[in-house]
Amino acid sequence: MNEYVNLAYDYPLLGxxxxxxxxxxxxxxxxxxxRVIADIFRDDTLSGWAKTGWLFFTILLPFLGVFVYVLARGRSMGSRExxxxxxQQEALDHYIRETAGGTGRKSEADELMKLSEIRARGDITDEEFRRAKEKILH
Structure with missing residues (x-):
């Protein structure tokens, strides 16, 4: 018993x-x-009882429950994700569009106001203003 035994744990790097x-x-x-628990809650095709069953199975027998879930329903986890x-991206894009000022299209009143400013500066004639105004309003 006094012999020194080299075990893998005796080497600090290996340990x-x-x-x-x-x-x-x-x-x-x-x-x-x-991820499995989140997928259980996220899946709209599962009924409430099925979600409850999977949750109990996953929580009571975690290793077996997770592996059975991944084998049974793992193929569609990626598509649900x-x-x-x-x-989420569409909701974020919608929020950004709303916050930034709508759909990005200016209203007719804004376009007419800019057009009248251009006419007031003398950059366009009255005839060009009338044609642009008709184009905006129609």
Whole structure:
């Protein structure tokens, strides 16, 4: 028993590697667990009872529940995620358009006001003003 035994953990670099590996695996596991739970709530095709069943299965038996969920419904998780991200992007774009001043198209009154300013400066004639005004109003 007095013999010195070389184990993998006796080497500090290898011990650090195993520690980092376990931390990465645990973080990956929790990311997968939370993505599955988010996907359960996000899926509109599941009924309330089905969502409850998947949640209980995932929470009570997490490893088995997550792996069964990924095997059974994992193929469509990506498409649900894409639809969710597209809906978020559309909502953000809509909010930005509203906040920035509408659809980007100026109202007729704004265009007529600018047109009258151009005429007042003398950059266009009365005939050009009349034609531009008719174009705006029709």
């Amino acid at each position: 650090a590697f195993w520690t980092v590996l376990w931390i990465v695996l645990w973080v990956s596991w929790f990311i997968l667990l939370f 894409r639809r969710h991200l597209q809906a």
